[in-house]
Amino acid sequence: MIKFVVNDREAYSEQPGDTPLLWVVRDELGLTGTKFGCGIAQCGACTVHVNGVPTRSCVAPVSAVQGKKVTTIEGLSPGADHALQKAWIAEQVPQCGYCQSGQIMTAAALLAKNKQPSRAQIVEHMKGNICRCGTYNQIVAAIQRAANEA
């Protein structure tokens, strides 16, 4: 059994240690905000934080989070009112919305270490996350809004 902390709650998994964290989070723990996109760390839809570091849960074996703190989109803020989430609504960023959990989690890691990122820094940090609806410019605007309003 692998024990870890998810969104400030203790959790454990009874799946084999090589099971991707993604499926443990989604199916064993029922936190379906984290999405399956590619399975090979190419799109970022599955991004969660492990000890604060943005991590592609589709390629992270659950054994790797033993004793660590995992944060998913559901745990980013208690009332889904993180500055980024508010900015995402204000800018009406999502279209299909499927990639947006991963986008927000990736952006949250940026703002945690850089309170006022430049456009270039945002793009450099976010370019690993695919949005097939092409909401990229809205994502940049929302990150800038969150940075300015935080």
Place this chain on the structure above:
Amino acid sequence: MKHIAFTNLSRRAFLISSGGAGIAVAFGGMLPKKAFGQAAPLSPNGWVRVGTDDIVTIYAPAAEMGQGVMTSMPLLIAEEMDLDWSRCRVEQAPYNPKVYGNPLFGGLMLAGASRTTRGYYQIMRLAGMQARAIMIDNAARRMGVPAAELATEPHHVVHKASGRRMSYGEIAAFAEVPAQPPNFTPAQLKPASQFRLIGKDIPRVEVPDKVSGRAQYGIDVRQPGMLYGAILRAPVNGEAPVDVDDRAARDVPGVHQIVRLPYGVGVIAESYPAALKAKGALKVTWSERSKARSYTPDKLLPEWRKQVNNLADKGVPYETHGDARGAMEKAAKRVVAEYTSLNVTHACMEPMNCTARVDGERIEFWAPTQSPFGVFLAAVKGLGFKPDQVKINTTLLGGGFGRRAENDYALDAGLMARAAPGRAVKTIWTREDDIRYTKPRPMTVQRLEAGLDAQGNLVALHHRIAGESVYRRFAPPAFQASGGKDLPLCEGAYELSYGIPNTALEQLFQETGVDVAVWRSVGGGYTKFALETFIEEVAAAAGKDPVELRMQLLAKQPRGQAVIREAMAMAGWQRKRPAGRALGLAYSDIWETFAAMVVEVSVDRKSGKVNVHEVWSAIDTGVALQPKNVQAQIESSVVWGLSALREKLTYVNGVPQQSNFHDYPVLRMNEVPKITTKVIVTDNKPGGIGEVGLPPVAPAVANAVFKLTGKRLRDLPFKTETLKA
């Protein structure tokens, strides 16, 4: 720290029940407490349910895949029924085409082809007007006044003379729906000047759930005792398993059963990772009989080119005006060019998936689908269920782009669920399966020929398109009824708004064995690329400025002229650009929406790489239901169009050669230019908006590239190596 072991929910991992897959979306501020007890809600008609607590539920008839219709369609009811939007809820409509079918699809429930707004704009407003009249009539009886003395204010019927007012919830508690509900005509609908909701940028109802992680897509469906499915699909379209060695697969812990399918082998397991492991352990030999085994585009393109140039082969005519060949014979000058486009795939961020459960004679689906109709067909024709034994729940869609207008994933789900009766089975495609076993946009070769008279007027246009038919497979009744016209294949090439006296559009159907399908803007992606670059070649031959030529051809289309003028003004068309930069322009008229686009481009002559620095679009879509959402849709389809400049799904002997985002790269944030969009609101009836940004992208960029390099790009994806110097 709170201690909650998630597994308290269930001793068995991966078997957690967390309620249904409800997709109702509540919005607005504080909802009032139930003021009138538990009386049953009133349904003035099938579109709307008025609760005695004043909460009004409106059904959204079309799938929400990012285009905003979960908001913009219910708003139509709210506008005419005079509802207080903060006390409305939206629910995805159940499968009931008699009420929720789209008239533009002959009453089928299907979202696509930019037909949702165009199809529902009138009928949903009429339904709202009818519901409002029923509220008024009931209030009139209760108040004892003539209905003509009553008016409505949001969520209320008011009697101005006496000052009395009743909320819709109060009325719902006693109201009766007449056996013959009042009917209205379009002429009785509100004039646009009185719109309170339409055209006002109401926030989209499902967006809060999409940023909190609560939004329920198909892949998020959870049912009690649910099992997971993965399918090993035939490597080539049309093949079937011959020998299956599943011994190793059965030994994988958690495997429930192996299911032989007509087109693959399925694994049902207690968890998705277990299903994938077992899938990887299957050893299958496949039939080798499919026509698709000869599908190698590199070899086929030269044959198709020959065919489009053999004018004796007239193919199947699509549209004819005047006498194009006759005019061509008499023309003072002719211009001919050929264009190719390779297959491309949708790569929706949510891979194909579907959940189904079979209980005795009944089947229930939870489907992220553009086409509840297609799911229904899969159940009735594919699986043999009776129509009244099929229940379909449409979830949110993590992208559609035409891919989810198909129903292959629903057939998967049904076949897998039938093998495990009583248990829901969620079958998920891997990304590799999603790319390889897509149904791509058709590969095409086009030949365009123009005839100019002695004064340089464009008097004839002959357009020939070679490609696999989409409709012959996807919509046989529509295909046959039209006399063999493939609407998606030829999209963008017919009903041109350019005034050209003699035109002929011909289809040269191919049979490749690869199922091709609709893909955002379908034909518009390659026909407008051809037409809008070709028009500039024609202008050059006529010694005219290409914009002037377009303006002349649009002499009777002021809306078309206006968007071109506006896009040029936005871009500062006359302003000198830095060295190495040039502007290109293109125009599109599909889906009853007029669009013009200007792009600023540079070319790296060492690598041939084309850089798009800025994009300006002007759109006239008539009444814009949600102007900012229209803008977002245009920008989305511009990004999609830029991505398509380099996308290709290639095949060798029918075997797809790409499999995931590393070898099928789509546009990323660092590649997106500045995009500016102007939505010109006119009082024309609303056109489609989900695809219109795409068709002008490729030709606008190619036209700019010509200015910079003198080279005509005539292939999609662009053959940028030809730009090296």
